[in-house]
Amino acid sequence: DGGITQSPKYLFRKEGQNVTLSCEQNLNHDAMYWYRQDPGQGLRLIYYSQIVNDFQKGDIAEGYSVSREKKESFPLTVTSAQKNPTAFYLCASQDRGRSYNEQFFGPGTRLTVL
């Protein structure tokens, strides 16, 4: 089955700790995105990548880092510099070759800082 997987589903982090969220897709999509969602709010863009080995900051990139070494994978690291990391993190991918630009979402990772 084609789709996007995120792991882990739940993640607990201690203060001052870096953690990495995994995002993998087998849809052969070029573009991948990371969003953060806080309760009662919409999705905010953290980082995005339109092609392998290239990525750009979104609206709230401070305290986060990414890499895009493979087309299928776009991991997100939440660093200790992120002051309020507790949130629901969503990864998405997009086929840039389609006539419309639907983004498909993974199931999400819920991160809690202890």
Added chain:
Amino acid sequence: QKEVEQNSGPLSVPEGAIASLNCTYSDRGSQSFFWYRQYSGKSPELIMFIYSNGDKEDGRFTAQLNKASQYVSLLIRDSQPSDSATYLCAAMEYGNKLVFGAGTILRVKS
């Protein structure tokens, strides 16, 4: 800052009624608009997309776009309890980036 505005709700409608969800956007350059449905604790799933002025129908769902008024709406006919969710409106801006509204909570009462 480019914005997408939605009434947070909750919007309560009786089963079988029409639910009307509205959205406005600030970036006149936006060309494509998306409605996602999100159940509590789950990820968003696409309901409709629209990029031409007018109406677009898909089953019980109709999306409406008015670029002059910078207004997008989603109508859900014959609303069912299973339609109860948060509906997110999103506008595609330059660079294939989506700007999301905060979402409207819809409650369909049986």
